Amino acid sequence: MYHYVQSFTNNEVGGKQLLNIRPYELEQLGMLSIGHQEIVLEAVEYLKNFNYNLDKENLQFLALHVASASQSLSKQLKYSDQTKLETQILKDITRTVAALKPLIGWLDRVPFRGQKQFDELRTRIMQLGLEMATMAMRDRFSVKPVESICSTADKLGKIADYIIQDISDPMVLQPASLELVTLKKRESDLGFLIMPSLNGIH
Structure with missing residues (x-):
């Protein structure tokens, strides 16, 4: 799937366009495999669901x-x-x-x-x-x-x-619940270990 990134970048596909993308648009971006299209469309659907619900x-x-x-x-x-x-x-x-x-x-x-x-x-x-x-x-x-x-x-x-x-x-x-943490690494290690609040959740 990584080789499609260049096509998305070259065609300047942004977040709004991605949220409304259709299978024929994915074909125009070079994604001809129906299986790959389904993966992308399902992932976008999960993101929408995650954001709104x-x-x-x-x-x-x-x-x-x-x-x-x-x-x-x-x-x-x-x-x-x-x-x-x-x-x-x-x-x-x-x-x-x-x-x-x-x-x-x-x-x-x-x-x-x-x-x-x-x-x-x-x-x-x-x-x-x-x-x-x-x-x-x-x-x-x-x-x-x-x-x-x-x-x-x-x-x-x-x-x-x-x-x-x-x-x-x-x-x-x-x-x-969603816990969002932003870390910026400088020259040395952060000096602490990040552990998820529930085992197995990242």
Whole structure:
């Protein structure tokens, strides 16, 4: 990815342009690989999310997004008489799986990582998300894919509701925090060692 830096620099791509960049613009900058484009676009999306949601995003907030997406998908599937997965349903499945990623990311970090309850939740959410994505991709080869995905969406909704309503740990309401330190090194070493406030967080 480093070889794209020169192209971005030569074309004077600034922060504002990067926040609104589209795949065709990345192609114009010489980034022809779709995989590389996805990496850049996803990283920009993370930066936007980090900037705009830092003070309000917490585990319960993310679980609410999962509950909303999975329950919407489940109701849509229950009240439709479809036996095949239409494009709109595939789009909703993608939205539901995308809502799982930040929730799993939070469960995989301190202070939740290493706690049995949260590790089990993370594992179960990952299993259900993978199951849903696999069934969506193998639509023609699955037996009753609509019913199976509906059932999986219901299970995800119940897990998300459990996180929202039943977990009493106050950390589920604690938003992320950002500690910013600027250091300037002169000729000699700084003379002190910087340690993260939580082990494994940098």
